[in-house]
Amino acid sequence: MVHHRPHSAAGPPPEFGTDLHLELHGPGLRAGLTDALRQAVRTGRLAPSSRLPASRSLAADLGVSRNTVVESYAELVAEGWLTAQQGSGTRVATRVPEPHRAAPDAPRAKPDEHRPRYGLLTGAPDLANFPRTQWLIAARRALTAAPHDAFGYGDARGRMELRTALADYLARARGVYAGPERIVICSGFHHGLALMAQALRVRRVRAVAVEAYGLDLYRDLLRNAGLYTPPLYVDESGARIDDLARLRGVGAVLLTPAHQYPTGVALCPERRTAAVDWARGTGGLLLEDDYDGEFRYDRQPVGALQGLDPQRVVYFGSVSKSLAPGVRLGWMVL
Numbered sequence: 001m002v003h004h005r006p007h008s009a010a011g012p013p014p015e016f017g018t019d020l021h022l023e024l025h026g027p028g029l030r031a032g033l034t035d036a037l038r039q040a041v042r043t044g045r046l047a048p049s050s051r052l053p054a055s056r057s058l059a060a061d062l063g064v065s066r067n068t069v070v071e072s073y074a075e076l077v078a079e080g081w082l083t084a085q086q087g088s089g090t091r092v093a094t095r096v097p098e099p100h101r102a103a104p105d106a107p108r109a110k111p112d113e114h115r116p117r118y119g120l121l122t123g124a125p126d127l128a129n130f131p132r133t134q135w136l137i138a139a140r141r142a143l144t145a146a147p148h149d150a151f152g153y154g155d156a157r158g159r160m161e162l163r164t165a166l167a168d169y170l171a172r173a174r175g176v177y178a179g180p181e182r183i184v185i186c187s188g189f190h191h192g193l194a195l196m197a198q199a200l201r202v203r204r205v206r207a208v209a210v211e212a213y214g215l216d217l218y219r220d221l222l223r224n225a226g227l228y229t230p231p232l233y234v235d236e237s238g239a240r241i242d243d244l245a246r247l248r249g250v251g252a253v254l255l256t257p258a259h260q261y262p263t264g265v266a267l268c269p270e271r272r273t274a275a276v277d278w279a280r281g282t283g284g285l286l287l288e289d290d291y292d293g294e295f296r297y298d299r300q301p302v303g304a305l306q307g308l309d310p311q312r313v314v315y316f317g318s319v320s321k322s323l324a325p326g327v328r329l330g331w332m333v334l
């Protein structure tokens with residue numbers, strides 16, 4: 001580190017502070033000086049409009065040739081960091097790109113310093129509980145056994161091994177009935193719904209009823225795909241399926257039957273049957289978002305709606321609650 005004490009403090013404010021700390025590094029002296037000056041401007045240590053020392057005095061202070069300083073200044077003028085005007089010397093430009101400037105020597109916040117100790121947001125799994133060891137063991141086993149073609153593009157629906165394992169798991173854990181040929185792997189519910197919205201548009205569906213309370217994200221996704229999203233109101237027995245009869249032109253309904261999000265109510269048995277009846281009667285589809293169907297705290301397990309009529313229900317699942325959202329793994333059962 002080189003401490004430079006400017007000789008000429010004359011001139012209009014703002015001026016240099018007492019010390020200009022330049023850290024010279026890099027392949028050559030000139031490049032090092034240029035880097036250090038750029039960094040000083042970027043971090044705000046050299047304030048906009050402040051005057052730089054004359055090249056001769058800075059060169060003397062740093063023990064470098066005057067040419068080195070002149071060339072370095074010229075480069076920074078060309079890049080827009082400094083300005084050079086006859087009579088007023090070399091100054092820091094007044095308009096330095098904002099995002100790069102920080103308060104001079106501001107203490108760096110440690111990443112965890114301001115983080116709350118407890119996360120009480122709804123819907124987030126405990127990320128500290130991610131089963132790292134089991135995941136590593138499973139990944140190692142899968143990588144060891146995987147044939148070369150597992151690293152190719154493969155089947156757009158996902159690897160057969162995964163779809164077979166899922167078909168088994170979903171039948172066992174959620175009462176979902178489908179062979180692996182009807183399962184499509186996607187990167188979470190969000191991705192699955194986006195694919196489904198496209199498919200519905202191709203089938204000339206114009207409107208998808210959505211539960212009146214829910215995440216705007218999914219409603220917006222459907223709207224952005226060009227679909228109307230009439231609301232279906234929710235009471236203590238879940239979505240009011242009977243209201244579907246009054247909604248015109250609805251070709252599909254997006255439901256969270258296991259736990260309505262965010263109220264948490266389960267769709268009652270009569271309404272499950274009514275939903276399937278509506279789908280059969282109109283040729284519509286039920287889109288079952290089973291994002292957290294594996295979890296229950298206060299009631300008997302409720303199997304997936306899909307089991308009632310695999311022909312009329314598109315089932316969506318995700319590991320975002322059971323493992324972690326960062327895994328970005330989900331599935332559709334078509």
Ligand SMILES: Cc1ncc(COP(=O)(O)O)c(C=O)c1O
Binds near residue numbers: 123187188256325329
């Ligand atoms: C209602 C609902 N559905 C689905 C999901 C899961 O979405 P993804 O699988 O895209 O992470 C969430 C996650 O918060 C959710 O709240």
